[in-house]
Amino acid sequence: MGGLKTLTFELANNMEGKIPPEICLLRESVVLVSFRGQLQLKGTIPTEFGLLTKLTELGLLSTRLVGTIPTEFGLLQSVTRLMIANGHLSGHIPSEIGKLCSLSALVLTKTDLAGSVPIEIVQLPGLLSLIIQQCPGLNTEDALQEVVQRTQQLETLSFSSRTLGEEVPIPSEIGTLTDLKFLSLMDWNIHRTIPSQLGKLEKLVRLDLHGNSVSGTLPEALLELTNLSGLNLGSNKLNGTLRSELFSKLTHLRSLQINGNNISGSIPTEVGLAPGLKTLELQNTNLSGTLPEELLALEKLTSLVIMNTSLSGRIAEKLCDKMLQVETRCFGRQCYGVKSKNSICQETFLCGCRCSPCPVN
Template structure:
């Protein structure tokens, strides 16, 4: 009996020792495993800023940067290494951190696939891998992380489809896979995520229809499916998402009508359906969305009137209805029920009627964009009461400044009260007013003035020079007269100036040269005379110079050729003389050139033409459009002297080289080597000039390549050349003479 008692006592003592000692040893073992896992992590990744310097045996793992332990201080429960510029792949040893609740690696440079060992993180609630370079397919096993509440992968390079196993995330609150390369359709199983509040899978390659099961996400507060290729209708069942606050379905290929039931989503604060193919009417029920702050229906095919209820959404701040085919008038009290409205975009519709005076009751407006409609009547001077207004764009309507019941008022004077105004665009309205002296009263905030085709008459007032921060001034196609005011030189921020198509006259004032940042100068189709100001060549910022159709004369000053960065030049239809092309090679990046129209050259240059040109009994006339006619900002040329300039392209008669045309009447010949310049050879055209020495310079450039004539065994290839309109005493003789002289 004693022996039995002894053995029993020994067993009990051993068990007691195990219960006391083993937990300490086991926890130490687990802690050691966590330590080894993190040290392996450190080995695998690059740490350029040495953030992980204290990850070593010399300190407790719970004190390591980015690591946090559980309440007992025994296991790593949080690993947050966000925004540390770490690089490399995610090592499989991370899976050994089996007590991890949160793993946050966002805003680093990790890449590669996700290791399958992440499956071992069965306690994981937060997984944030956003803003990295992870790639590969979204693994199907990800659905086995049953404890996950936040799955955040945006701005990576994940591919493949959304696995149906996402339905296993029964506790998931946030699913954010925005901005990846995920394709395929949204699985029906997504409707099982009963606790989901945020669904953000925009900016992918998703296709197919929006599944009706999405309406089962009864807890959903944010749904963003923008910038995909989703098709079909917006499901009516979407009205079941009564907790939805934000819905982004814009930039897809959705069709059909906006569901009437959308008016049931009374919690909505932001609704984006723009840039789809939606049609029909805007549902009146949208007026029930009294919490709405943003409504975007732009770039669709919506028609009919704007529902009156929209004008009573007192929390609405941004309204995008532009680029539809909406009709009818604005409500007569438009603005009265919109005290918080800041940005109404209504341009490019078929809206008509008057702009109501009550628009100024929307006192927080920062912009008003009504361009491209059919508005009529008087521009309300109450617009000047909008003290926060920064942009006013009402172009391409039929708005005036007076009618039968009003004396003529000057809208510009009233707008000077808008002290924050930056952009003023009134173009293509029959305003028929003078520019008042009060234009100089605009605040320093004004940067853009565009009053083109408005029937503006009278002089440009001297006070225009007060607009110290003006960047762009466009007064084209009006009936302005008189000279350019000398105060124009005070516009020291001006980059773009266009005064084309007016009745301005006089000299090109040298004060223009004082505008150092000037990039584009357009003063064609006027009555300016005299020499081109030599100081224009000192405006090093100049990229476009358009002085055509004036009465400028004499030779172009040598300083002009200092404009080495200029892209476009139009000096046509003037009275310039001399050889221009001999200096054109200085303009290394030129992409558009027209300086021949009606520019007259001296007699000694015409004598050269008689001796040098003879095209098989064709009369040589005015040469039209010597133009390199691509728009500013197109393909840059390499060397104008070698005629590597990107210019107008058309099919050549009878075939041709790479679709590039010499559209020039009267048949002539040039050497076959001319065809060997690949894509770098382009149209040579010219415009309404008596050209003489010009041809000498031009053909020197055409027929010489690094000093070698372009002749191949003496064979000549026919080409079309338009020499239409040159004075009748000029007759062409032979290109052979010209080639020989070259």
């Protein structure tokens, strides 16, 4: 291997056994190590990983590794992406990772890690993406406070499944993260209303607050996020109406999920002003009225879910034909028609297409 300049080392199969410490012999050539897939790797992470000085990306995904993250990871000065997921690693996040000046992305998913997120990591000047998902032992509440106070360059921030501590509000300082493009605090035990400062995140393209206790009406701040393509507010405690401005101002929307809230009123006719909308989930709400014909303008619509609502009335023939072309549609009851055997209506709807009546039972 004397003339070898780079080596991408990627494993995605049913390999078993331990990671050999001899991997350090490749320290002058390896730039990427990715263990992923259905690996049966066991044992601990070799401390010799710290000798891979040329390494720019390290992924330990879907393994059965145990033990702790070696402090020697702090020697990987060339690493830009560090990803650890689906393992049984425990202990704390070593503060030595905060010495990785080249690190731009840290991803920790489904681990048994516990304790705090070292402030040294939050303060890394080049950190653009911080993702900690389904690591209930980690204190992401304090981590978020450190993030909003000590960094401004983050583009992706995703914390989920916080089980420690009481319900907390979204900090108003969130508005300082003006470079954010992706923000997810899913299942994070949030309560109260969405702060107005969220509207300062003008670059945001996806916002996910699913599975919290966010209350109040849909705030004006959301309408200022004109670059938003994905908005998931499902399974919260929101009330009020489905604001027409969501569609007239957020014209880049591709996905809107407000299911599982106390939203009432009708679906606004302005829904047709978001022509790129692909997913619309409004199930388990108090919405009423009829389906607006303006849904016909949503040529890219592939998923419409409105079951368990108070929507009713006649579905116009053109709209009914349109719904038969939607890949995923959950209206609550089956409509056995000559055009399709798929589900398009519930007992409160009267189809405009040439279908037999919806079954009563």
